[in-house]
Amino acid sequence: MREPSGHTLVLRHGSxxxxxxxxxxxxxxxxHDDRHLVAGWPAGEICRDYRGWVLQPWPNxxxxxxxxxxxATHQLPLTEPENSNALHGLAGWNHWEVHHPDAARAVLRHELVPRDGYPFALDLTVDYHLRDDGLHVAVxxxxxxxxxxxxxAGHHPYLTLGRPADELELTVPAATWCPMxxxxxxxxxxxxxxxPYDFRTPRVIGDLVVDHPFGDLTGGPAVLRDPASGQATAVHLGEGCRWLHVFTCDTQEPARQAVAIEPMSCPPDAFRTGTDLVVLEPGGSHRLAFSIAAVTGS
Structure with a gap:
């Protein structure tokens, strides 16, 4: 049977x-030490809820x-028809060329060809590299x-600590947010x-529903922490990360069992609003970099 998600690369480095x-x-x-940092999906199944997706050539x-x-005016396919939206880019259901230079690294490439709605040609690359301080990702x-x-560009990791979002503590280093x-x-x-969306200092999420972009990032990582165990997962933001989208997974089943913390170069709907939209000139490139790391505490 053909694996729905294609070839699986297993990366290892230290813990x-x-x-x-x-x-x-x-x-x-x-x-990390057999503790799950992200909520994925089982082998042999189709990816659910865009978990772990690369979001190109637009996020959200x-x-x-x-x-x-x-x-010119362009019309993209409506991949979220119930809300009349085009969702999460064009790269997610395509096979990517795989390069696996060593046990700790995978580089995947895809030629995005022009099409109705997006008549532009891009070479896409995603680099996953496990290091001592976590998983480094470059889109x-x-x-x-x-x-x-x-x-x-963006990426769609769902962070998990094995407990409901209501019980977890969240830090988001952002001075602004957008109502939806x-x-x-x-x-x-x-x-x-x-x-209620001020998470610049850590606080428990409680029953707050979050599915919002956060901007004016002030430095430092976004952190999801379990106050009971002291365990935490941090998303460190690097080159090109101007926005974070945070989602408490209220519309998923089971609800509120993970928290998506999504690094992005622009907020949702940037193709229409122009907010932080990147214009790539011929030969021009853009890079979005971040890392995910385990944090162990008491």
């Missing part, structure tokens, strides 16, 4: 292990799938076409000061 799959270049699992949603760029794109291309409408599209940024 860390990870699984990366050839379909979508997705991250299926990440463990494009409202109505319709946007204007360089004097990159190069414009190999003859004109400018709109672009955004019923279609999952953002309004203008607002300061987090005085709102």
């Amino acid at each position: 860390y292990a990870a699984e990366v799959v050839g379909v979508g270049a997705a991250l299926r699992s990440l463990t 949603r494009v409202g109505d799938g319709r946007y204007d760029f360089d004097g 990159a794109a190069t414009n190999v076409g003859d004109g400018p291309a709109p672009y955004g 409408d019923e279609r999952g599209l953002p309004g203008p940024s607002r300061p987090v000061d005085g709102t």
Whole structure:
């Protein structure tokens, strides 16, 4: 039987292990001393809920799938038809070329060809590298076409500590957040000061529903921590990370058993709003880098 997620690469380094799959270049699992840091999906099954997905050439949603760029209007397929949105880019269900230079690293590449709705040619690369301090991820794109291309990038890890989100402590190093409408599209940024979405200092999530982008990142990692055990998982932000999207998984089954902390170069709907949209000129490249690491405490 053909594996739905394609070839699985197992990476190991020290106390860390990870699984990366050839379909979508997705991250299926990440463990530290056999403790699961991300909530993935079982081998032999289709990836659920975009877990571990690479989000290119846009993260999150494009409202109505319709946007204007360089004097032309483009219509993307509506992959979230119930909300009339184009969701999570074009790379997730494609086979990627796999390169496995050593036991701790995998590099996956995909040629994104022009198509209706996105008539631009990009070479995409995702580099997963286990090191002493965790899993380092770099999501990159190069414009190999003859004109400018709109672009955004993200990654969709679901962090888990084996307990409901309500009981966990969250830190998000962001000074602003965006309210969201019923279609999952953002309004203008607002300061987090005085709102339930101010997680600049660690606090328990409780029953707060979070499915929002956070901007004006202030440095330091985003951290999900279990106050009972002291165990935590940190997402360290690097080059190109201008936004985080945090999701408490309320619409999934079972609900609120993981928290997605998604590094992004731009917020949802950037193809329409232009907020932090990257314009790749011919030959131009963009890189989004972050890492995920276990934190052990008391």
